[in-house]
Amino acid sequence: MTAAEILTLPARKGRACRLSKGQAIKIINTHGHQVVDTWAFNAEDPREFMSHEHSRPLTGSIFPKKGEHLHTNRRRSILFFEEDTSPGVHDTLIASCDDYRYGLLGCTEYHDNCTDNLHAAMRQIGLVPPDVPAPLNLWMNIPVASDGKIVWGEPVSSPGDYVVLRAQIDCIVAMSACPQDILPVNSGKTVEAHYQILS
Template identity: 60%
Template sequence: MPIETIPARHGKAVRLSAGQAVEVINTHGTQVVDTWAFCVEDLDHFMSMEHTRVQNGRLMPAIGQTLWTNRREPILMMEADTSSGIHDTIMAACDRWRYEHLGCTEYHRNCADNMVEALAELGLDFHHIPQPLNLFMNIPIDADFTLVQGEPPCKPGDKVVLRAARDCVVVFSACPQDITPINGGKPVDAHFAIHD
């Protein structure tokens, strides 16, 4: 399958069959990609960061580790990662209320709406926003447990490969955040490709 674009500030969804992999490319080295996965037979059965942290005993997944559902079943596996290995599993997807708290007085594109829109493009109607796997997002934890909104420690072309453990729908959002430093100040396109 050819390389597809996740347009800056927008989302994209793709269906994966068990055994297929998706390669997520941080084309410019600065773009956070919020990532969700849903079981095709039941969208209420989805990739869960809370359960993944427990099952792996780790704050963020590493190469070879499984991403688990809210029913503690495998859904994706992190097969490869050429980035720094820094990804976030703590921060909720940005939404319209997040931007209101940041001072926006008009509608601001956001990852939560991007997820809903991307699923709708596949004819799927789902409005609950699970905690995403925030690929390439850098949220250091200080000694006093303060969460820092850091810039992505990535290089252009860094990529993560996620292999499907079951038939699923994977959703990406090229995060629209342009107020905090997490996208290096400006959202840009990211890309993905499907592999057998």
């Protein structure tokens, strides 16, 4: 069996791919500090998508982890969180960044953002997302205090850490190498990540 091709998720850009049921995607945090916003859509009907507000009642946690299913807005599994070599710190609370967000952070010119990256990635494979669901922010460190306050932390992952997400239905997985370089979520440096499609 030949090794799966390692594909590049360019810094500050997005990519999308089709997975058949049973296939998996391995997403690699090549440099250790890059957040990857990740979405999944039903390949037959993208109005069904990975939804954390629908997953939380089933997992009982705001932090997804290895061994759990990620569910859709129709409350069925779309991805299985099969492997995670990192400390397991990922976020499901924060919306994907957009041009409005960077305006609030003081940007006066266009800033690359995950929302536009999602649309661009889907267009590359001939699709348009019906909406921008909350992403699975892989390696994004958003600690939640006992009083409910959140903190914008730096990733605690290491170079080469990866996750494997296995498709439970035919689906589209889209990713964005988050361009956030104002807050510390990417340790101030936005870089490329990599991914592989696994059988």
